Amino acid sequence: MILAAMAAQAGFKKAVAGGSQFFLLLQEDGVVLAFGESEQGNVGYVERGMLRRPKPIALPGAAVDIAAGGCSSYAVLADGSVYSWGCNGDGMLGRGLPKGVNSTHVPGPVAGLAKVQSIQATNDTVGVVTAAGELWMWGVLYNDRMGPTVRTAAPQRVEGLPPVASFSVNNRDYPGVNHMFAVGRDGSLWAWGYGEHGRLGLGNTESTAAPKRVNLPPVVSAAVGGNNGVAVLADGTVRVWGNNDSSTMGNGRNEQGAVNPNPVPVAGMAGAASVTAGYGHIIVLMKNGTMRTWGHDGWGQAGVGTSGGYQDRPAAPKLTGVTAAFATRNRCFAITTGGRLWFWGPGHYKLPGVMGADRHVPVEITALW
Numbered sequence: 001m002i003l004a005a006m007a008a009q010a011g012f013k014k015a016v017a018g019g020s021q022f023f024l025l026l027q028e029d030g031v032v033l034a035f036g037e038s039e040q041g042n043v044g045y046v047e048r049g050m051l052r053r054p055k056p057i058a059l060p061g062a063a064v065d066i067a068a069g070g071c072s073s074y075a076v077l078a079d080g081s082v083y084s085w086g087c088n089g090d091g092m093l094g095r096g097l098p099k100g101v102n103s104t105h106v107p108g109p110v111a112g113l114a115k116v117q118s119i120q121a122t123n124d125t126v127g128v129v130t131a132a133g134e135l136w137m138w139g140v141l142y143n144d145r146m147g148p149t150v151r152t153a154a155p156q157r158v159e160g161l162p163p164v165a166s167f168s169v170n171n172r173d174y175p176g177v178n179h180m181f182a183v184g185r186d187g188s189l190w191a192w193g194y195g196e197h198g199r200l201g202l203g204n205t206e207s208t209a210a211p212k213r214v215n216l217p218p219v220v221s222a223a224v225g226g227n228n229g230v231a232v233l234a235d236g237t238v239r240v241w242g243n244n245d246s247s248t249m250g251n252g253r254n255e256q257g258a259v260n261p262n263p264v265p266v267a268g269m270a271g272a273a274s275v276t277a278g279y280g281h282i283i284v285l286m287k288n289g290t291m292r293t294w295g296h297d298g299w300g301q302a303g304v305g306t307s308g309g310y311q312d313r314p315a316a317p318k319l320t321g322v323t324a325a326f327a328t329r330n331r332c333f334a335i336t337t338g339g340r341l342w343f344w345g346p347g348h349y350k351l352p353g354v355m356g357a358d359r360h361v362p363v364e365i366t367a368l369w
Contacts, residue, residue: 030062091153198261
């Protein structure tokens with residue numbers, strides 16, 4: 001397989017997922033590539049160290065979606081099955097591995113799932129949405145720092161939800177502490193998990209193990225930030241809530257310790273299509289193929305040439321024709337027409353090419369291979 005030739009083909013990139021220090025790329029033909037820091041088999045190879053150039057993952061079929069945890073990797077195949085590999089702390093792989101087996105570089109199927117369409121993962125939690133709109137999760141299901149952690153090494157269906165369209169999860173603050181959103185096919189938004197700073201958008205700071213509906217008009221997209229939440233409504237406007245330590249409220253302020261438990265509009269946002277969020281930054285994809293960014297800008301995540309602080313209001317990176325955007329922890333990626341891949345944010349000195357240094361504006365990745 002000649003990756004350089006494949007990289008030149010139109011429509012090469014379809015999706016990006018980022019773990020702690022590694023990355024997955026999904027091609028239009030369903031091939032999954034991995035590169036970055038190899039740890040406990042997360043890149044599909046037994047060797048440790050830096051995998052500087054992407055290598056294909058040995059999967060039994062074409063993939064349609066990908067996700068990355070801290071040191072674990074996942075792929076949804078066209079037949080609706082899910083394969084996982086990498087580290088297995090808290091049962092993250094969902095494969096029922098023998099006791100004492102904490103990792104594997106060999107992809108294997110997650111049992112008990114059928115007709116899966118999409119997947120999301122974070123350090124300790126994985127969730128998949130099926131064709132029937134069911135949400136199944138494994139790993140850490142709930143941890144509010146107060147009581148016992150609820151975890152499972154096998155997929156478990158989340159009850160109390162309408163048919164689900166999409167799922168989002170993050171657990172930046174503390175290991176195993178998470179909060180989650182599910183968007184219903186009816187446009188409803190549901191939240192559960194750790195409630196500090198009002199990050200669930202339920203009007204209080206309480207935690208809940210069961211999904212509760214957020215009081216919003218119909219929602220088309222939602223994302224969990226490090227300690228906040230953001231949603232795109234059907235009318236193209238944006239609502240945000242939670243902590244404002246990183247200016248994620250987009251209101252022109254940076255408020256340490258602020259509590260914003262109720263969703264409020266982001267001024268000047270109209271024509272939004274979808275949203276993705278990292279540890280402290282937000283990227284909204286607009287219907288016209290541009291982006292709006294705000295929040296933590298320590299390494300250029302706003303994509304407008306600045307760094308070392310916060311972007312406290314929505315900014316517009318100079319990139320058009322965007323078809324998908326991905327906020328992976330502190331890094332940012334976008335795909336434009338023709339499958340062209342762009343990167344900005346903190347680089348990694350061990351990687352070649354564009355990703356070998358911090359980028360404060362989107363830069364096309366053309367020489368990684």
